[in-house]
Amino acid sequence: xxxxxxxxxxxxxxxxxxxxxxxxxxxxxxxxxVYTRVLHWTVAIFFVLALLSGFAIYSPWLYRWLTPLFGGGxxxxxxxxxxxLAFTIxxxxxxxxxxxxxxxxxxxxxxxxxxxxYVTNSEKSEPRDVGFFNAGQKIYFWLLGFGLVFLxxxxxxxxxxxxxxxxxxxxxxVVHDIxxxxxxxGFIIHIYESTAQQPGTFHSMIDGTVTDDWARSHxxxxxxxxxxxxxxxxxxxx
Amino acid sequence: xxxxxxxxxxxxxxxxxxxxxxxxxxxxxVTTCIGCKACEVACVEWNDxxxxxxxxxxxxxxxxxxxxxxxxxxxxxxxxxDGNFMWLMRKDQCMHCEDPGCLRACPADGAIIxxxxxxxxxxxxxxxxxxxxxxxxxxxxxxxxxxxxxVFKCTLCSDRVSEGLEPAxxxxxxxxCLHFGTKEDMVQIAHSRAHQLKTQSGFANAGVYDPQSIxxxxxxxxxxxxxxxxxxxxxxxxxxxxxxxxxxxWIAKPAALVMAGLGVLAVFxxxxxxxxxxxxxxxEELVTEHPDEVDAGRKEKP
Numbered sequence: 001x002x003x004x005x006x007x008x009x010x011x012x013x014x015x016x017x018x019x020x021x022x023x024x025x026x027x028x029x030x031x032x033x034v035y036t037r038v039l040h041w042t043v044a045i046f047f048v049l050a051l052l053s054g055f056a057i058y059s060p061w062l063y064r065w066l067t068p069l070f071g072g073g074x075x076x077x078x079x080x081x082x083x084x085l086a087f088t089i090x091x092x093x094x095x096x097x098x099x100x101x102x103x104x105x106x107x108x109x110x111x112x113x114x115x116x117x118y119v120t121n122s123e124k125s126e127p128r129d130v131g132f133f134n135a136g137q138k139i140y141f142w143l144l145g146f147g148l149v150f151l152x153x154x155x156x157x158x159x160x161x162x163x164x165x166x167x168x169x170x171x172x173x174v175v176h177d178i179x180x181x182x183x184x185x186g187f188i189i190h191i192y193e194s195t196a197q198q199p200g201t202f203h204s205m206i207d208g209t210v211t212d213d214w215a216r217s218h219x220x221x222x223x224x225x226x227x228x229x230x231x232x233x234x235x236x237x238x
Numbered sequence: 239x240x241x242x243x244x245x246x247x248x249x250x251x252x253x254x255x256x257x258x259x260x261x262x263x264x265x266x267x268v269t270t271c272i273g274c275k276a277c278e279v280a281c282v283e284w285n286d287x288x289x290x291x292x293x294x295x296x297x298x299x300x301x302x303x304x305x306x307x308x309x310x311x312x313x314x315x316x317x318x319x320d321g322n323f324m325w326l327m328r329k330d331q332c333m334h335c336e337d338p339g340c341l342r343a344c345p346a347d348g349a350i351i352x353x354x355x356x357x358x359x360x361x362x363x364x365x366x367x368x369x370x371x372x373x374x375x376x377x378x379x380x381x382x383x384x385x386x387x388x389v390f391k392c393t394l395c396s397d398r399v400s401e402g403l404e405p406a407x408x409x410x411x412x413x414x415c416l417h418f419g420t421k422e423d424m425v426q427i428a429h430s431r432a433h434q435l436k437t438q439s440g441f442a443n444a445g446v447y448d449p450q451s452i453x454x455x456x457x458x459x460x461x462x463x464x465x466x467x468x469x470x471x472x473x474x475x476x477x478x479x480x481x482x483x484x485x486x487x488w489i490a491k492p493a494a495l496v497m498a499g500l501g502v503l504a505v506f507x508x509x510x511x512x513x514x515x516x517x518x519x520x521x522e523e524l525v526t527e528h529p530d531e532v533d534a535g536r537k538e539k540p
Contacts, residue, residue, distance in 0.1 A: 057345045057346075057366070057368065058345070058491065058495075059345075059491055059492065059495055060246035060247060060248045060345070060347060061248045061492065061495065062495070063246055063345065063346065063347050064347060073346050073347075073349075073364065073366035074365070074366045074367060074387065076366065077366035077367055077368050078367075078387070119508075119512075120512055121512045121513060121515055124518050125518050158368075158369075158370075161369045161372055161373060162372075162382075166372065166373040166374075166375070166378070166480070167373075167480060169369075169370075169372075169373035170343075170373050170374070170480030170481075170482040170483065171480075171482065173370070173373070173482045173483075173486075174482045174486050177486070177491065177494070181494050181498070184498055185498070185501060188498070188501045188502055188505060189501075189505065192505035192508070192509070196505075196509045196514065197505075197508070197509060197514055197515060198514060198515045199514055199516060199517075200517055211517060213517035213518065213519050214517040216517070216518070217515070217516075217517040217518045218515070218517070
């Protein structure tokens with residue numbers, strides 16, 4: 001990532017932190033600052049709008065159900081590319097914001113090998129080396145990133161269908177579907193994991209904080225990192 | 239006219255198969271067309287569109303291709319064969335395929351309709367303007383109107399045919415190279431004309447264009463050379479519908495949708511079966527203060 005992009009991200013983070021507020025109580029840690037939360041929910045809103053308007057046109061079995069949400073078929077067709085563009089732009093900011101913690105490490109490959117234990121809840125807490133994001137979250141992030149590239153290219157070919165021969169449009173149609181379905185699969189898991197499956201996680205995206213226990217159980221390495229810093233600060237101030 | 243098929247319509251089509259309707263067909267004898275363009279004028283007049291600006295590109299052709307409000311266009315090709323010059327004048331319009339690619343591709347319920355008699359018609363009030371039909375059509379016929387965001391094409395004068403009249407272009411043709419009737423009759427006349435061209439006019443390759451790759455069409459041609467339909471301004475020898483709009487749309491997509499539904503069920507039952515991941519408290523606290531919270535099935539930390 002180039003320096004200027006990083007500097008922009010820092011600036012935006014500082015500006016949002018200045019205007020917004022995150023209350024961290026005793027026994028809690030700051031997980032998502034204001035800027036991250038605003039980005040996440042902007043991405044989420046446009047993702048859901050793009051998903052619903054896209055799936056309205058995806059299948060004859062959904063057409064009559066979903067098009068009324070957007071004011072009928074023609075309006076759905078008109079809005080879908082704009083929702084998607086808004087989603088893309090919002091995600092671009094989020095991509096920059098999270099690129100650093102989302103970097104894939106050898107620990108993540110190791111995490112993937114024990115995914116069965118993660119899915120069946122057979123271990124009480126995460127391995128000691130799980131940092132700010134675990135490998136599953138990283139996969140969803142990169143799935144969105146790469147999926148978006150495919151969606152964007154094929155989407156433009158379908159939007160401006162006179163630019164390329166009809167076979168391009170026909171192939172785009174399939175690629176667009178596959179990418180959207182992959183995102184949908186990730187989306188279902190994402191919502192489940194962050195709400196019903198792991199209590200306390202949804203709160204971190206609303207109020208920005210998690211409990212110490214939550215951090216120690218789900219992201220031990222990150223917990224060690226921030227509490228280590230905290231201890232150091234406390235020691236220094238004493 | 240009874241409806242046989244409706245685009246993107248889940249479930250049965252009302253009225254389907256309740257009536258026997260003769261299959262209609264337009265037969266165009268390319269070999270006797272003189273390129274007078276009476277059919278073009280008749281089409282625009284009957285459908286009540288104002289004349290659009292024409293484009294001159296060094297041929298006699300009115301414009302490069304059909305347009306949203308110009309559904310019928312004679313394609314002029316200056317063809318040379320064995321040192322001889324030939325005018326190939328093919329009346330281009332919707333072919334009214336038996337297996338219409340536009341209808342297969344269309345995602346909007348009721349925007350494209352196929353009647354029992356074979357006519358494929360667009361219902362603009364249901365059209366969402368996505369343009370999939372354009373990429374589904376092997377003949378490059380549906381055209382997008384950027385102002386109304388709707389797609390238009392030749393209706394085979396469904397409004398006239400339903401009243402027992404022939405299409406406007408047929409009525410206007412002065413040479414009799416256009417015919418309209420049942421598919422059976424038209425195919426028969428076309429074949430006898432092709433036979434005549436072969437035996438009496440020296441066109442050994444003369445034949446009838448009724449491509450079976452899309453189940454035949456309700457507009458058929460007699461060509462001087464059926465082995466090379468491409469020379470007639472790009473008439474495809476083997477028109478096909480992209481598989482995206484057939485296998486993918488009607489098999490893979492619903493299957494994927496079912497999988498997505500199962501995925502939602504799966505996470506729900508995962509929660510019921512495996513329970514949540516609760517944040518673990520400090521070990522000593524857990525044992526001393528809440529011994530009843532220790533899950534017997536889980537290994538405790540040493």
